[in-house]
Each structure stands twice: as C-alpha cells, then as structure tokens.
Amino acid sequence: MTEDKEVKVSTTDPDSGYMYREGKPEGFFYLDHRTVDVKYNLVTDVFVTAGNVHDSVPYLSRLDRQLQRFGFAVEAVALDSGYLTTPICKGLEKRKIFGVIAHRRFHPTQGLHPKWKFIYDAERDLYVCPQQQELSYRTTDRHGYRHYASDPKQCETCPMLEQCTRSATKRKVITRHIWEDSKEQVRLNRLSKSGKRLYKKRKETIERSFADAKQLHGFRYCRLRGLNNVMEQALMTAAVQNMKKIALHLERRA
Structure with a gap:
C-alpha cells in the first residue's frame, strides 16, 4: 500500500x-x-x-x-x-x-563512496568499484534505470565495506539510466x-x-x-x- x-x-x-x-x-x-x-x-x-x-x-x-x-x-x-x-x-x-x-x-550519504568513484566499463556493461570488484547488470526498472550489483560474498570480506554500503545483504547497487550516455x-x-x-x-x-x-x-x-x-x-x-x-x-x- x-x-x-x-x-x-x-x-x-x-x-x-x-x-x-x-x-x-x-x-x-x-x-x-x-x-x-x-x-x-x-x-x-x-x-x-x-x-x-x-x-x-x-x-x-x-x-x-x-x-x-x-x-x-x-x-x-x-x-x-x-x-x-x-x-x-x-x-x-x-x-x-x-x-x-x-x-x-549531489550530496552523497555521509561516510559512503560517491558514485563517481565507481567506474563504468561501457564495453562490458558493468561498474568497477574502488577495490576493483565488478558490479554486473541485474535488471532495468520501469523508470528506465539499469541496476548493477556486486557479489555480497566478496563484499563481506572487503576492508572498505563500511565506506561502500550499509545494506544488510552486504550488496552494493549502482543505477544508471538507459539515456545516461x-x-x-x-x-x-x-x-x-x-x-x-x-x-x-x-x-x-x-x-x-x-x-x-x-x-x-x-x-x-x-x-x-x-x-x-x-x-x-x-x-x-x-x-x-x-x-x-x-x-x-x-x-x-x-
């Protein structure tokens, strides 16, 4: 509701x-x-x-x-x-x-990495985080935003986790609009x-x-x-x- x-x-x-x-x-x-x-x-x-x-x-x-x-x-x-x-x-x-x-x-959440620190690789259609982990494409929502998510198994052992995400699942998600180019x-x-x-x-x-x-x-x-x-x-x-x-x-x- x-x-x-x-x-x-x-x-x-x-x-x-x-x-x-x-x-x-x-x-x-x-x-x-x-x-x-x-x-x-x-x-x-x-x-x-x-x-x-x-x-x-x-x-x-x-x-x-x-x-x-x-x-x-x-x-x-x-x-x-x-x-x-x-x-x-x-x-x-x-x-x-x-x-x-x-x-x-834009004012990112205090204490977390801003989005510009995640580099978009257009050829492979994925993001690379500051620790060189890849965030692969997952889905596209109805508003035209493509979602890229990290592997929580890698994130949970990352020394930069607290500066990256506060998600309970330890998964970082980056969005990118289909017209972002x-x-x-x-x-x-x-x-x-x-x-x-x-x-x-x-x-x-x-x-x-x-x-x-x-x-x-x-x-x-x-x-x-x-x-x-x-x-x-x-x-x-x-x-x-x-x-x-x-x-x-x-x-x-x-």
Missing part, C-alpha cells in the same frame, strides 16, 4: 503551487519559464506554471513550440543545473542541439571551450532579462491571482522588455 503525498493548496489562490527549494523563499508561488535569444536578448517564449512544477517539466515542449512557430534553427542552448535531467539531455540529442547545462551538485555528452559539452563560452552568455542574457523584469517592471510579485492572470502579466512584461530591446537596437543601427 502506497501513501498519498500531501499537496499543499492555497486557500486564496489554488492555481499557485507550494515551492520549497534550498536557498529560495518558501511558500506559494508561480514560476515564469522564459527563453531568450543570445544575439539580442529578446524574449522568445514565456510560460507560467505553479511554483511546485519542476523547471525541467515544460522545457522540451516549449522548445518544440518555438521551433515550429517561428522556424528557429536552434544550434545550441545553455541551461542551469535544474534542467540536467536524462529526458532533456536525450531530447536535445534527438533534435541535434548542442546542449550546455550547469553541473548539479546523452547526459554524459552534455557534461562534455559544458567542459569544452565553446561550451564554457556559451554558458558564460547566460549571465548576460536570461539572468539579466529576469533581473530587468523584477527591478524595472514590477515582476517580483503577481498583481492578480489565478494562472491566466499571472500569464497575462508575464506576457505583457516580456512584450515591454522586447520593445525596449528593439528600440535600442534600431537606435544603434541608425
């Missing part, structure tokens, strides 16, 4: 979502997922969701909408660490788009010279776009309740920002 997860609902604005993130304010919010172009920093897409919707959920559908509606020839995208998911990495690969996504810092390619993109240059542009484009909306256009707070009203505010704000950008660009050309 599975327990139903309790979802907090606002009594004054049920469309909003309760957001809890490290380093962020806690409460009922809306999220504006926007896209800008790297050349002129024009807002090309705006989409509002409740605050409890993860950033990565609407991304690929919004990307496809822009490709279809405007006919953009998107060659590369730069995203923050919230978008480092296997579906997004695989989606960018299928669309032949060079993806650069910030590194997400796509995520590893995105990591390599981030470390490349062109990837570093592209990601640096994020601070000059999307971050500045959000900062301008908050500081100069009252976008720090929702003026009305309800998803449709917040979406209207987001679209109007982006339209005004684009008008300013276009006017400045035309002035420079003149």
Whole structure:
C-alpha cells in the first residue's frame, strides 16, 4: 500500500503551487519559464506554471513550440543545473542541439563512496568499484534505470565495506539510466571551450532579462491571482522588455 503525498493548496489562490527549494523563499508561488535569444536578448517564449512544477517539466515542449512557430534553427542552448535531467539531455540529442547545462551538485550519504568513484566499463556493461570488484547488470526498472550489483560474498570480506554500503545483504547497487550516455555528452559539452563560452552568455542574457523584469517592471510579485492572470502579466512584461530591446537596437543601427 502506497501513501498519498500531501499537496499543499492555497486557500486564496489554488492555481499557485507550494515551492520549497534550498536557498529560495518558501511558500506559494508561480514560476515564469522564459527563453531568450543570445544575439539580442529578446524574449522568445514565456510560460507560467505553479511554483511546485519542476523547471525541467515544460522545457522540451516549449522548445518544440518555438521551433515550429517561428522556424528557429536552434544550434545550441545553455541551461542551469535544474534542467540536467536524462529526458532533456536525450531530447536535445534527438533534435541535434548542442546542449550546455550547469553541473548539479549531489550530496552523497555521509561516510559512503560517491558514485563517481565507481567506474563504468561501457564495453562490458558493468561498474568497477574502488577495490576493483565488478558490479554486473541485474535488471532495468520501469523508470528506465539499469541496476548493477556486486557479489555480497566478496563484499563481506572487503576492508572498505563500511565506506561502500550499509545494506544488510552486504550488496552494493549502482543505477544508471538507459539515456545516461546523452547526459554524459552534455557534461562534455559544458567542459569544452565553446561550451564554457556559451554558458558564460547566460549571465548576460536570461539572468539579466529576469533581473530587468523584477527591478524595472514590477515582476517580483503577481498583481492578480489565478494562472491566466499571472500569464497575462508575464506576457505583457516580456512584450515591454522586447520593445525596449528593439528600440535600442534600431537606435544603434541608425
């Protein structure tokens, strides 16, 4: 029997979502997922969701909408660490788009070896632990994760057992998504010279776009309740920002 997860609902604005993130304010919010172009920093897409919707959920559908509606020839995208998911990495690969996504810092269980210490052997499809024991493939779960497990007979005599697993069966299990190769390619993109240059542009484009909306256009707070009203505010704000950008660009050309 599975327990139903309790979802907090606002009594004054049920469309909003309760957001809890490290380093962020806690409460009922809306999220504006926007896209800008790297050349002129024009807002090309705006989409509002409740605050409890993860950033990565609407991304690929919004990307496809822009490709279809405007006919953009998107060659590369730069995203923050919230978008480092296997579906997004695989989606960018299928669309032949060079993806650069910030590194997400995971906090392993204190006292245990982090996953990166277990080396994946692609040719033999297995992991090798720091003590050179092999973790062979066992099964694939319904979420697309392949499970690799050690031999408990070898683990029980290993001097590093306490730093490896706390399982009662003395078996170490490592999981790897079936699209993990796509995520590893995105990591390599981030470390490349062109990837570093592209990601640096994020601070000059999307971050500045959000900062301008908050500081100069009252976008720090929702003026009305309800998803449709917040979406209207987001679209109007982006339209005004684009008008300013276009006017400045035309002035420079003149």
